[in-house]
Amino acid sequence: MKKIIALIAAVAMALSLAACGGGGRGAGITVDNEVGYDGAYLYVSPTSESQWGDDLLNGQTLATGSTARVQIPPSQGNTYDIRMVDTDGDYWVFMNVTIPNGATVVLGADLVNGVTATIGNQVFPGELQMQGGGNTPQAGTISVTVQNNTSDTLWYGYISDVNDTQWGDDLFGSSTCSAGAALTMAVPEAAGGVYDVRFDDSGHEPTWQFAQVPLQNGTTIVMNADHTITVNGQSYTAQNSSGGDVTPAPTPAPAAGTISVTLQNNTSDSVWYGYISDTNSTQWGDDLFGSSTCSAGATLTMAVPEASGGVYDVRIDASGHEPTWQFYSIPLANGATITLNADHTLSAGGQTYQAANVATSDTAPAGGGGVQNGVFVANFTVNNVGSSTVMYLYCSSSTSNTWGDDRLGASTISGGSSHNFSIEGIDSGSSFDICFRDSDGNRWSCYGLDMSQITSMNVNLDNLTLEAFNGSSSLGSTQLQAENSN
Secondary structure, three states, rough: OOOOOOOOOOOOOOOOOOHHOOOOOOEEEEEEOOOOEEEEEEEEEEEOOOOOOOOOOOOOOEEEOOOOEEEOOOOOOEEEEEEEEEEEOOOEEEEEOOOOOOOOOEEEEOOOOEEEEEOOOEEEEEEEEEOOOOOOOOOOOOEEEEEEEOOEEEEHHHEEOOOOOOOOOOOOOOEEEEOOEEEEEEEEOOOEEEEEEEEOOHHHHHEEEEEEEOOOOOOOOEOOOOOEEEEEEEEEEOOOOOOOOOOOOOOOOOOOOOOEEEEEOOOOEEEEEEEEOOOOOOOOOOOOOOOOOOOOOOOEEEEEHHHHHHHEEEEEEOOOOOOOEEEEEEEEEOOEEEEEOOOOOEEOOEEEOOOOOOOOOOOOOOOOOOOOOOEEEEEEEEEEEEOEEEEEEEEEOOOOOOOOOOOOOOEOOOOOOEEEEEOOOOOOOOOEEEEEEEOOOEEEEEOOOOOOOOOEEEOOOOOEEEEEEEOOEEEEEEEEEEEEOO
8 A cells, every 4th residue: 555654753843733734725624533543643645645744633632523623735636545543553544535625524433334434425435454554564475454344253364365275374363353343464475366265253153254355465354244245345245154164266286295185074063173194104193174164064175195005094073172083094086075974974985984983082091191103192181270261282292392283273272161182292201291372472381291190181371370180180280380472
């Protein structure tokens, strides 16, 4: 967007408020601030200009619900751009606004109309850019703002190249976008400038997904009250309004070393995690769903590491990894579809497979874990007994020098809830380290836990304690150690 300049502190000016703008008589207008936030700076400049010019408030505050009379420079066609910076540092921007001499310009924001500049019966759309303005994205990304004009809080946001088969990371991070609010995201740049867009409610249900939406740096996506979206004057209707995942289309050829496999979920349950690995492997590997879920009746396409013999083991987990359905020695080729049936059997290539177990993969053997193929597997439950949500959890063998990936994926452990884990070490040792992270990026850890004894643990991030259990017997409590925050 044009006029990208750094904000500077207001300085004393020789001209009065009514005479700001300079360069000819121009027009006298009234600006009425109805956005709900106090304005600290106000700029009105001809659309043809490349700079915003002077602050017309001259160090004064334009309180919400109040007006200011200002003088603006002449402009061909009376077309102007408006920028108000509120006291929180957020930008309210209105482009290509036709302002006659003597007009009253009402800057407003509401759930029905979004951000607007109104002059008489003419309404000009605007946008809210959160602090930083969305104009200096990281290399390889563009800045996109969602304006939530629904009555719902949006918890997760995904925007990916229309040619990708994966949604990628949740772009909201630890933030949410409440009703009437706006949130700016750094979106991985698509070569063609066309994206698939997805916004999720709490628990990923419902999910609203929109295909083939052109976006550029600085674009605002308005989520309307009827859960359509509007982008650059174009409206898009959600492809689905349920909790499932619809893979962005079209589906490209799989990445080198992978095959593309689609799961069709014909059960009445949402499934949250998917693992497909070479039948000769001793480890399941990464969750192939990533940040997605696959609701009842939906499909999800995964990039599966290629097996040299073309035969795989398949594991599909429900929320919390309970229950888990595991299937063994299934031939799969690129483009294969596997169907999880209503009776939780699996169909692939005209063959039906019975689950080897229909229980939790996290159900611990006696003692909380055991050695499988020379690798210790820790099976345990984390109970959050505090009020602070565990947003991320890292766990690894004490002999490892890295934490590895977040073990919660798209899940969190809110106060009063639990989550089950089945985590493989790198050797036969049962000593594990564990790290918890909250929504503010604070991290606390505990080292050298004997996971051959631990079946569950109570964590409390309010008082930073961890108590371990073997069955119903307490193994003792310890204080969590603070780590460097990210």
